[in-house]
Amino acid sequence: MTVKIEAPGGRPRYLQLATTLINEIRSGRYPVGGLLPTEFELCDQFGVSRFTVREAIKQLVLRGMVTRQAGVGSRVLTDAPVTQYTQTMSGITDLRQYAYETSLEIEGQALINVDSELADTLDAxxxxxxxHVWGLRYTEAHDAPICLxxxxIAPPFRAVTGISGRMTKAVYAVLEEQFDLQIRTVHQEIRGVVLDKATASRLxxxxxxxxxxxxxxxxxxxDSLIEFAVSVHPADRFSYRESFRRDWQVPA
Structure with missing residues (x-):
């Protein structure tokens, strides 16, 4: 039997398929210790491409529910996703994918006059x-937020619309669409912190x-700053993975 997977609201098919497989593992259809159907079998069952199946299974691997073994298949390790979300990065487009895989619940927004301290941070x-827009980000696998x-958003773009409610689109992508601009560079800094009382309470x-x-x-x-975003994650709910590829030749 073929079950057609649709993708309403622009949500990628592979994420929908991953959710279905997670639910079926939880229900016992695919028991712990057993194997998932082969990629080709899943393609036939759900009427999707092999790429979609591979990306869906990758999501289960990232959640610690499945392990892949060449020549064997995808074996179920647990019927519950691990509690930590791993963000994998290799380029700017992965930030857009991160937004699809999670949801940002906008709590509020306000126009603010930049003081001297914030001006240094924003180079303003x-x-x-x-x-200023603030909120909490969630994943399907977590009841508690993975970050605040x-x-x-810079003054020329402060009239942006659609930054409200539950968002599964990156803020920078909304800015690109509405103001006909393109984000070319993202500078990122990561550091460890200790959660203060107020931050810990929200998380x-x-x-x-x-x-x-x-x-x-x-x-x-x-090279003009369009958006500056700060996210604070509990260390036990988030990890970060980045890929590097050698782009030079090693002398013989």
Whole structure:
């Protein structure tokens, strides 16, 4: 029997397929210790491409539910996803994918006058009026948020619309669409922090526990700052993986 997987609202098919497989593992259809159907069998069952199946299974591997073994197949390790979300990065487009795989619940937004301290961070002048947006990010595998996020949008773009409610689209992608611009560079800084009482309370974590702070600066083709985003993650709910590829030849 073929079950056609659709992708309403622009959500990638492989994420829908991953959710279906997770639910079927939880229900016992694919028991712990057993094998998932082969890639070709899943393609036939769901009416999707092999690429979609591979990406869906990759999501299960990232959640620690499945392991792949050449010549054997995809074996079920557990019927519950691990509690930690891993973000894999190899380029700017992965930031857009991260937004699809998670949801940002916007709690509020306001126009703010930049003070001297924030001006240094934003490379702006005191008195400039930026749009401040804040919220909490969730995944399907977590009841508690994986991070809190504060986003600052530069004055020329502060009238952006659609930054509200539950978002599964990257803020920078919304800015690109509405203002006909292109983000060319993202500077990222990651450092360890200790969660203070207020931050821990919002995240449902223990004050004084370890966290990760990610700062991202989104620049356009003229190297102008369009968006500055700060996310703070509880260390036990988030990890970061980045791929590097050798692009030079080693002398013989």
């Amino acid at each position: 002048s005191p008195g400039e009026v930026w749009l 996020t504060d986003t600052y 449902g974590s223990k004050p004084g526990s370890a966290g990760l702070r990610l700062e991202r600066r989104y620049l356009d083709a003229r």
